[in-house]
Amino acid sequence: MGTGKTLFDKVWDSHVVRNIENGPDVLFIDRHLVHEVTSPVAFLGLKNRGIKVLHPERTFATADHNTPTINQHLPVKDPLSANQLKALEQNAAEHHIPYWGLGHQKNGIVHVIGPENGITVPGATIVCGDSHTSTHGAFGAIAFGIGTSEVEMVLASQCIMQPKAKRMRININGSLSKAVTPKDVALYIISKLTTSGATGYFVEYSGEVFRDMSMEGRMTVCNLSIEMGARGGIIAPDEKTFEYIKGREYTPKGAAWDKAMTYWETLKTDEDAIFDKEVTFDGNDIEPMITYGTNPGMGIGISNGIPQAEAVEGGVSTYKKSLQYMDFNEGEAMLGKKIDFVFLGSCTNGRIEDFRAFTSLVKGRRKADHVTAWLVPGSHRVEEAIKEEGLLEVLNEAGFELREPGCSACLAMNDDKIPAGKYAVSTSNRNFEGRQGPGARTLLASPLVAAAAAVTGKVTDPRELMEPEMA
Amino acid sequence: MAYDKFDILKSTAVPLPLENVDTDQIIPARFLKATERKGFGDNLFRDWRYNADNTPKEQFVLNNPIYSGKILVGGKNFGSGSSREHAAWAIYDYGFRAVVSSFFADIFRNNCLNIGVLPVQVSAEFLQKIFSAIEADPDTMLEIHLENQVIRLLDSGEQESFQINDYKKENMLNGFDDIDYLINIKEEIRSFTENTPL
Numbered sequence: 001m002g003t004g005k006t007l008f009d010k011v012w013d014s015h016v017v018r019n020i021e022n023g024p025d026v027l028f029i030d031r032h033l034v035h036e037v038t039s040p041v042a043f044l045g046l047k048n049r050g051i052k053v054l055h056p057e058r059t060f061a062t063a064d065h066n067t068p069t070i071n072q073h074l075p076v077k078d079p080l081s082a083n084q085l086k087a088l089e090q091n092a093a094e095h096h097i098p099y100w101g102l103g104h105q106k107n108g109i110v111h112v113i114g115p116e117n118g119i120t121v122p123g124a125t126i127v128c129g130d131s132h133t134s135t136h137g138a139f140g141a142i143a144f145g146i147g148t149s150e151v152e153m154v155l156a157s158q159c160i161m162q163p164k165a166k167r168m169r170i171n172i173n174g175s176l177s178k179a180v181t182p183k184d185v186a187l188y189i190i191s192k193l194t195t196s197g198a199t200g201y202f203v204e205y206s207g208e209v210f211r212d213m214s215m216e217g218r219m220t221v222c223n224l225s226i227e228m229g230a231r232g233g234i235i236a237p238d239e240k241t242f243e244y245i246k247g248r249e250y251t252p253k254g255a256a257w258d259k260a261m262t263y264w265e266t267l268k269t270d271e272d273a274i275f276d277k278e279v280t281f282d283g284n285d286i287e288p289m290i291t292y293g294t295n296p297g298m299g300i301g302i303s304n305g306i307p308q309a310e311a312v313e314g315g316v317s318t319y320k321k322s323l324q325y326m327d328f329n330e331g332e333a334m335l336g337k338k339i340d341f342v343f344l345g346s347c348t349n350g351r352i353e354d355f356r357a358f359t360s361l362v363k364g365r366r367k368a369d370h371v372t373a374w375l376v377p378g379s380h381r382v383e384e385a386i387k388e389e390g391l392l393e394v395l396n397e398a399g400f401e402l403r404e405p406g407c408s409a410c411l412a413m414n415d416d417k418i419p420a421g422k423y424a425v426s427t428s429n430r431n432f433e434g435r436q437g438p439g440a441r442t443l444l445a446s447p448l449v450a451a452a453a454a455v456t457g458k459v460t461d462p463r464e465l466m467e468p469e470m471a
Numbered sequence: 472m473a474y475d476k477f478d479i480l481k482s483t484a485v486p487l488p489l490e491n492v493d494t495d496q497i498i499p500a501r502f503l504k505a506t507e508r509k510g511f512g513d514n515l516f517r518d519w520r521y522n523a524d525n526t527p528k529e530q531f532v533l534n535n536p537i538y539s540g541k542i543l544v545g546g547k548n549f550g551s552g553s554s555r556e557h558a559a560w561a562i563y564d565y566g567f568r569a570v571v572s573s574f575f576a577d578i579f580r581n582n583c584l585n586i587g588v589l590p591v592q593v594s595a596e597f598l599q600k601i602f603s604a605i606e607a608d609p610d611t612m613l614e615i616h617l618e619n620q621v622i623r624l625l626d627s628g629e630q631e632s633f634q635i636n637d638y639k640k641e642n643m644l645n646g647f648d649d650i651d652y653l654i655n656i657k658e659e660i661r662s663f664t665e666n667t668p669l
C-alpha cells in the first residue's frame with residue numbers, strides 16, 4: 001500500500017489541532033469569509049456567551065446575497081434586507097472585521113472577491129457559511145461551506161470540528177471541443193455522478209483538461225463540486241495559480257512570499273498516494289450541456305433528448321414530479337424550447353472570462369425581443385473590467401444592460417426573481433424548484449449557451465452561431 | 472446554542488417519500504432574512520405546503536391531519552444543496568427531533584447534529600419498510616434509541632442499527648455543543664496558531 005499523501009491529506013493534516021478518537025478533527029481555519037445571511041445568528045451567539053471574535057484579521061465580510069443589483073447608491077427598500085445588512089455592518093464594526101458593504105469598491109460575491117483580493121491562497125483552509133465556498137479549492141486550498149453554528153465556532157475559536165472526508169480523484173484527459181467550457185465539464189461530471197455521487201468525499205480534479213483551464217475555469221469547476229454532494233473540490237496549484245495570486249492585496253509579499261512558495265510547491269498528490277475512489281472521463285466526449293430538471297444532476301448534452309424515467313437512476317415518482325414542475329416530457333428535445341429569461345452571473349459564472357465568452361457570441365447580434373436578460377457581474381472589479389475591455393459597448397449595442405454586482409437571481413433573495421412558470425437559462429448553479437423565484441423554471445448552462453439563448457429566444461446550440469475559426 | 476437532550480424518542484412519523492429533497496425546498500431563500508433564530512417552522516417546506524395566496528395545499532403531507540409526530544422520514548439524498556442551517560432550524564422549530572433517510576447530504580447532516588436534530592441513516596430496504604408501515608397505518612410508532620444506536624418499528628419489532636460517532640453521540644445525549652468544547656481548548660489552539668504558515 002502506498003504511503004504517499006494526497007494533496008487534500010497534506011493540507012488537512014497540517015491544520016489538525018487535535019484529533020478526537022472516534023470523533024471529529026479540530027481543524028484550524030486560516031480564512032473565514034462572512035456574509036449577511038448566515039452570520040447574524042452566529043454573532044448573536046457570541047454576544048450571548050460574552051465573547052469576541054478571536055481573529056478578526058482572518059475574517060472578511062461582504063454583503064452579496066440579499067442586495068439589490070440596481071440603484072445600489074439608494075437605501076435598500078426591503079426593510080428585512082436592510083435590517084440584515086445593518087446587522088452585518090454593526091457586527092463587523094464591533095468586532096473590527098474588514099467589511100466591504102454595498103458600494104464599497106471591493107464589494108461583490110464572497111467567492112469572487114476572495115480570490116480577487118488574494119484572501120484565497122494555496123494550502124489554506126477557508127470556510128464560509130455558503131456551500132459554494134468550494135470555489136476556492138481552485139487554488140489548492142481546502143475550502144468548504146459550513147452552517148451557522150460552525151460560523152459561530154470559527155468566530156469564537158478559529159476552528160471547526162469535522163471528521164475528515166474521504167478522497168476521490170476525477171481525472172479528465174483529452175481536450176475540449178468547440179464551445180465546451182468549464183461549466184459544461186462540471187455539469188457533465190454531475191450528470192454522470194448524480195447529485196449525491198460524491199457525498200462524503202473531497203474531490204481532487206486532475207488531468208489535462210484541468211491543467212489547461214484558466215484559473216476562472218478552475219473556479220467554476222470547483223464551485224460546482226458541492227452539486228455532486230462533495231465536501232469540496234481541489235486542484236493542485238501550478239504556475240498559473242502563482243501567477244494569478246501574485247501581487248494581490250492580501251497575498252504574502254517579499255520574504256513572506258518566498259517562504260510561502262516553499263510550502264506551496266509541496267502541494268501536490270504524491271505518486272503513490274491512494275484515493276478511496278477514482279473516476280475517469282474523456283474530455284473529448286463532452287458537449288455543451290443544459291439541464292432539463294430540478295437538480296443539477298439532471299443535465300444532458302444540448303443536442304440530446306430528455307431521458308425516459310426508466311433510464312434514470314433514482315425514483316420514478318421524483319423524476320416525474322420534476323418534469324411536471326418544468327412542464328417538460330420524457331423524450332423531448334431541448335433544442336428549440338422557447339425561453340423567457342437569461343441570467344448571466346453568480347459565483348459560478350460571474351467572472352470576467354464569463355462576460356468575455358457571453359459577449360463574443362452576442363457581438364453583432366440582437367437580444368431577442370421577448371427575452372429579459374439580467375447580466376450581473378460577480379464584483380465591482382469584474383464590472384470595471386467589463387467596461388475597460390470595451391465589452392459593455394458591445395453588450396449595449398446588442399441590446400443588453402449591465403446590473404450591479406451581487407448574487408441576484410442565483411438565489412432570488414432580492415427583487416431579481418424569475419416569475420412563476422417562466423423559463424430562464426441561467427449560468428448559476430442550482431435549478432431547484434423555486435430557486436430563482438417561486439414557480440421559476442431554470443435551465444443551467446454555460447455563458448455561451450446562455451448567450452445563444454439570449455439572441456435567439458430559445459435553447460440553441462452555441463456552435464451554430466460560432467464562426468468556424470472560433471473553434 | 473444549547474438544545475434539549477436526546478435520549479429515546481418514541482413517536483409516529485411523517486413520510487415524505489421523495490428523493491433529493493434540497494434545502495431550498497425545506498426553507499426557501501426568501502425566508503432567510505431574519506437576524507434571529509425564530510419562527511422558521513412556519514415556513515418549513517413553504518412552497519410545497521402553501522399556495523401563492525397562503526392557503527394550504529391539501530395534498531402535501533404536513534397538511535394531512537392523519538400524519539403527525541416528531542420524526543420526519545425522507546427519501547434518499549435528503550438535505551442536498553445550500554448549506555443554510557435555517558433548514559435544520561425549520562425542522563427543529565416545527566417540532567421534529569429526528570430525520571430518517573437512506574442517505575443524507577453532508578452539510579445538512581452536520582448542521583442537524585449541531586443543533587439537536589438527529590439524522591438517522593438506514594438502509595434503503597429498511598427505509599422502504601418504514602414507508603410501507605406508515606402507509607398501511609399512519610399511527611405506526613417508531614422508536615429511536617440513541618444510546619444503543621437502534622431504530623425500531625414498535626409494532627413489528629423490526630429494527631436496524633445506525634451510525635453516529637461517539638463524540639457527537641455524547642453531545643446529543645447531553646445537549647452540549649461544539650463551542651463549549653473549543654473554548655475549553657483555547658490554549659492548545661493558540662499555540663497551534665503561532666506555528667501556522669499562512
Ligand code: SF4
Nearest residue numbers: 132346347407410411
Ligand atoms: S452567487 Fe449564488 S451560489 Fe454563489 S454565493 Fe451567491 S447565492 Fe451562493
